[in-house]
Amino acid sequence: MNKPKLTAHERIVQILQDDMDLREECITPDSRFDNDLGLDSFDMTEFIAMVEEEFGIVIEDVDARNLCTVGDLAKWVEEHPGDES
Numbered sequence: 001m002n003k004p005k006l007t008a009h010e011r012i013v014q015i016l017q018d019d020m021d022l023r024e025e026c027i028t029p030d031s032r033f034d035n036d037l038g039l040d041s042f043d044m045t046e047f048i049a050m051v052e053e054e055f056g057i058v059i060e061d062v063d064a065r066n067l068c069t070v071g072d073l074a075k076w077v078e079e080h081p082g083d084e085s
Helices: 008-018 041-055 061-066 070-079
Strands: none
Touching (some): 008 041, 041 070
């Protein structure tokens, strides 16, 4: 039996939990990376690199600066499909 495919939001939450050591109950679509989740600019650079690898995409710096919440990032990823092979 195939596992259901995770949404972009679910995969992003998984990265935040597994690689950034955040608790799931702290992560909502409205969570701001800086204020709510406590990610500084170094953390964000590392996190964006993980997201790029997970989804097979490239997020340009100009785009990354405008992705302030988990929901913003999930929407951007959905609108910019990459090579997820």
